[in-house]
Amino acid sequence: MIIRLRYMIYRRRENSVERLDQAYLNDIVRKAMTGSSNSFAELYAACAERFYIYLRHLSDDRETVWELMQSSVVMILKGIPSLQNPELFLPWALRQCLRCAMERADTEDEEMIRLLSLPLSESQMAVMKYRQNMSNSLIADLLNVSRSMVKRYLKSADRHLGISAGKRSTVSVTDSIPFVHTEKADPVRLLQTLSHAFDICGWKANTVPMEALSSYAVYRKERFSLQKRITVGAGILFLALPMLFILPEYDVSSVDLGSRGLPVYTISVKSFLPVRRVTARIRSHSLPVYEADAKIFTVEPIRNADMTIEVELINRQNTHTVYPVTAVDAKGPVLSESRTENGEVILYVKDEGIGVNYRGVYARDISGTIIKPLRYDSETGEIVFEYPQISSDVYIPDHIGNTLHIAFTLKQRSR
Numbered sequence: 478m479i480i481r482l483r484y485m486i487y488r489r490r491e492n493s494v495e496r497l498d499q500a501y502l503n504d505i506v507r508k509a510m511t512g513s514s515n516s517f518a519e520l521y522a523a524c525a526e527r528f529y530i531y532l533r534h535l536s537d538d539r540e541t542v543w544e545l546m547q548s549s550v551v552m553i554l555k556g557i558p559s560l561q562n563p564e565l566f567l568p569w570a571l572r573q574c575l576r577c578a579m580e581r582a583d584t585e586d587e588e589m590i591r592l593l594s595l596p597l598s599e600s601q602m603a604v605m606k607y608r609q610n611m612s613n614s615l616i617a618d619l620l621n622v623s624r625s626m627v628k629r630y631l632k633s634a635d636r637h638l639g640i641s642a643g644k645r646s647t648v649s650v651t652d653s654i655p656f657v658h659t660e661k662a663d664p665v666r667l668l669q670t671l672s673h674a675f676d677i678c679g680w681k682a683n684t685v686p687m688e689a690l691s692s693y694a695v696y697r698k699e700r701f702s703l704q705k706r707i708t709v710g711a712g713i714l715f716l717a718l719p720m721l722f723i724l725p726e727y728d729v730s731s732v733d734l735g736s737r738g739l740p741v742y743t744i745s746v747k748s749f750l751p752v753r754r755v756t757a758r759i760r761s762h763s764l765p766v767y768e769a770d771a772k773i774f775t776v777e778p779i780r781n782a783d784m785t786i787e788v789e790l791i792n793r794q795n796t797h798t799v800y801p802v803t804a805v806d807a808k809g810p811v812l813s814e815s816r817t818e819n820g821e822v823i824l825y826v827k828d829e830g831i832g833v834n835y836r837g838v839y840a841r842d843i844s845g846t847i848i849k850p851l852r853y854d855s856e857t858g859e860i861v862f863e864y865p866q867i868s869s870d871v872y873i874p875d876h877i878g879n880t881l882h883i884a885f886t887l888k889q890r891s892r
Contacts, residue, residue, distance in 0.1 A: 494530065494618040497523055499564070500763040502621065506563035507779060508765075511834070511876040514675065517554065518683035519765070521671050524570065525550075527619050529662035531571050534609055535578040543666060545581065549574040550674040558836050567620050568601040575604065591638060599634040602627055685767070723750060724796055725788040731804070739777050739831070739877065740804040744786060746772040751791040759784050759802070778802045779877060806830030809879035817864060821851065822885070824860045824871070831876045833858065842869045 502523065508516035528549060532542045552573040560569060579589075592603045602620070605611045606627075613631075617624045675682050726747040731740045744766075746752050757764040757776040764784070766776045778784050784802045789795035810833045814825040826833055835855050840848040840862055848869065853860045860873065865885070873881040 494527060494615075496618075497621050498763065499621065500761075501765065502566065503563045504763065504765050504779075506557075506560070506566045507878060508777075510558055510560055510563070510837075510878070512558060512680070512836075514681050514683045515685045517557070517680070518671060518685065520566075521550070521667075524567065525667050525671075526662055527567070527621075528570065528574055529667070530615075531574055531605075531619055532578065533660075534611060535575070541581075543670070545574065545577050546662075547670050547673060548577045550670055551677050552577060554674050554678045554680065558834065559839065565597055568598050571605075571619065572597065572601055575601075592634075595634055595637055599630045599637070602630045603634040606631055722794065723748065723790065723792060724794050725750075725752070725790045727788050729786060729798065729800060731800075739779065739806070740802065742776050742778070742784070742786070742800065743769070744774040744776070744788065746774070746788055748772075748790055753789045753791045753793065755789075756787045757784055778805060781805045781807050806875065806877055807879065810873050810875055810881040812873075812881060812883060813858070820864045822862045822864055824862075824873075824883070826858045826860060826873055826881065828875050830879075834874045834876045835860070837874045838872070840865070840869045840871045842867050 502520075505516050505520045505523070509520045529542065529546060532545045532549065536542050536545065549570075553570050556569075556573065557566075560566065589604070589608065592608065593600055595603060598620075602616055605616045605619070606613070611619075613624050613627045617627050620627075672682065674680075728745045728747070729742055730745075731742050742757075744755055746755070752772055755766050755768075755774045757766050757778075759778060759780060759782045764776050764778055766774050769775050776784075776786070781802050781804075784800050785797055786800060787795055787797035808828075808830055810826045810828040812824060813827050816823050833855070835853045838850055838853065838860055840850075842848065842865060844867070848862065848865070851861045851863055862871070868884075868886045871883040871885065873883070
């Protein structure tokens with residue numbers, strides 16, 4: 478009976494991690510990849526609790542967890558501009574947490590090396606399951622996926638390794654106990670951790686207050702507590718029943734920020750009734766909407782297409798309008814000149830839109846090895862690579878994700 482009660486309490490704690498909308502998460506990851514401090518702060522606010530819970534399973538000492546939290550956020554901040562797939566952000570970010578813990582514990586073995594060699598999602602789930610004794614439910618919560626997906630990836634990992642899951646070792650990476658309380662992280666220390674990470678990495682501090690970013694309920698438009706909803710609903714029903722049928726009125730205007738290459742649409746709601754929610758989407762892809770002031774909202778689309786904006790009042794009456802987005806920079810950098818000199822390949826690129834993201838430039842040879850440039854000059858547009866020995870592909874992105882792809886088939890240098 479005691480064991481059953483303990484299990485139920487643990488399960489309740491596991492399920493305390495809030496489910497995130499994947500489309501919303503992908504959007505803020507893409508913006509954080511461009512170097513936006515506000516977008517990274519919003520991403521951190523949405524995911525920091527997951528990082529803390531994961532690290533809490535790696536160590537039973539709270540101060541050690543906070544030290545690992547700090548080094549993990551710094552590693553994530555440094556690596557996010559070169560992240561290849563925004564949809565893999567959570568397994569990639571938890572992998573950075575794992576690496577920090579492994580470096581601190583100075584432990585690595587043959588089985589761990591084999592697990593880390595798998596594709597990222599399979600690898601991370603396998604480590605969490607077989608080396609850290611996490612349940613499928615907790616893995617699903619931390620990675621923001623379904624439990625059926627966890628089972629599917631674990632089976633795929635076993636198939637790739639040719640080892641039965643039931644025969645695996647369950648020794649924790651840092652020798653922590655399998656059962657760890659998943660208490661909430663201290664919000665003050667979470668904010669301090671983000672601030673220190675920005676300082677260490679040389680990023681500007683976020684200008685949007687964390688109070689406006691720290692609640693995922695802002696995105697879901699849960700703007701009122703149950704008590705306020707009951708009070709307002711009762712007032713509308715019994716004192717002003719006609720208000721239930723008032724439709725929202727609003728204006729939409731756009732401002733081109735120029736240097737960022739992204740238009741910002743401002744939505745000004747004219748209704749005297751409270752606004753329940755404002756949403757924006759391009760096709761089925763949701764866009765983050767921010768409340769800049771009372772009944773004034775902003776949205777920043779990242780691609781050219783028809784954008785649908787919908788405004789819903791507290792009386793649940795809503796209207797939507799479609800706006801064509803055409804001002805987004807949709808062109809990647811352009812190669813203006815290239816040459817070889819002194820054992821180096823020298824490229825000159827330019828971008829008339831948002832600008833080249835030099836920190837995200839890399840090359841990949843036919844063996845899959847990633848090669849970073851020897852140097853670059855953002856003033857002249859010069860990018861220099863070491864002369865490769867085999868054919869390579871060079872990828873040069875701008876700050877919004879448009880990428881110039883250059884394929885080199887190089888001849889053997891004459892001696």
